[in-house]
Amino acid sequence: MAGDVNTFIEAALGQHYANLTVDGPSTLPQHDLVGEDAFRAAMAALPTGVSVITTSDGDGVWGMTVGSLTSLSLRPPLLLVCLHRGSTTLELLAHQGRFAVSVLAQEQHDIADAFARARTRATAANTLTRTNGLPVIADAVAWFTCQHQHTYTSGDHAIVIGAVDHAEHRPGDPLVRHSSRYRCLQ
Ligand SMILES: Cc1cc2nc3c(=O)[nH]c(=O)nc-3n(C[C@H](O)[C@H](O)[C@H](O)COP(=O)(O)O)c2cc1C
Structure with missing residues (x-):
């Protein structure tokens, strides 16, 4: 039954909506919503891993730090990241069609x-390596290469979905962000 539903959804939406940008509802009355500071402060209580999205174009390698990496689906293997709509990386990865995600190790806060600075071009100092033809951060604890599948925009961010064609990890503790500070697991 689930298979039938999936086949139906794929047939109805799959190809047609691939790489399409869809705007979410924009008519929510602002006065019903929580203030930015309260929202930001409460969300800071949620610990997240810290990852870097990388992609390359004719000018070199571009990257951006994200805390929004989430596993989305196992069959097929999909992940998502949420990028602000003004992001250079967002524009580039949709254009290039491929991107990599590196989950940083605890000593990689520099x-x-x-990569939290806008329009960051990676240099040798960022110690890059390559997987599947894409730049990834050397010594990360996990790294993925992805094909760009969809971008959905909602509010001031976009949800970018990538189909994962390579996933690897190594032993080691990840970098954690909590209460606006970098932390270690121990
Ligand atoms: C720990 C950490 C996590 C971040 N997570 C995100 C995120 O999930 N999405 C986002 O849009 N920006 C996030 N940022 C901010 C971006 O890294 C920053 O805006 C960057 O300059 C964007 O680069 P770009 O505009 O050149 O693409 C994060 C920054 C830090 C330090």
Whole structure:
């Protein structure tokens, strides 16, 4: 039964909506919603891993730090990241059609800070390596290469979905972000 439903959804939506940008509802009355500061402060209580999205174009390698990496689906293997709509990386990865995600190790907070600056072009100092033809951060604890599948925009961010064609990890503790600070698991 589930298979039938999936086949139906795929047939109805799959190809047609591939790579389409869809705007979410924009008519919510602002006065019903929580203020930005309260929202930001409460969300900071949620610990997240810290990852870097990378992609390359004719000018070199571009990257961006994200805390929004989430596993979306196992069959097929999909992940998602939420990128702000002004992001250079967002524009680039949709255009290039491929991107990589590196989950940073606990000692890599300098790399997280470097890629949190807008329009960051990676340099040798960011110690890059390559997987599946894409730049990834060397010594990350996990890394994925993805084909760009969909972008859905909602509010001031876009949900980018990638189909994972390579996934690898190594032993080691990840970098964690909590209460606006970098932390270690221990
Ligand atoms: C720990 C951490 C997590 C972040 N997570 C996100 C995120 O999930 N989405 C996002 O849009 N920006 C996030 N940012 C901010 C971006 O890294 C920053 O805006 C960057 O300059 C965007 O680069 P770009 O505009 O060149 O693409 C995060 C920053 C830090 C330090």
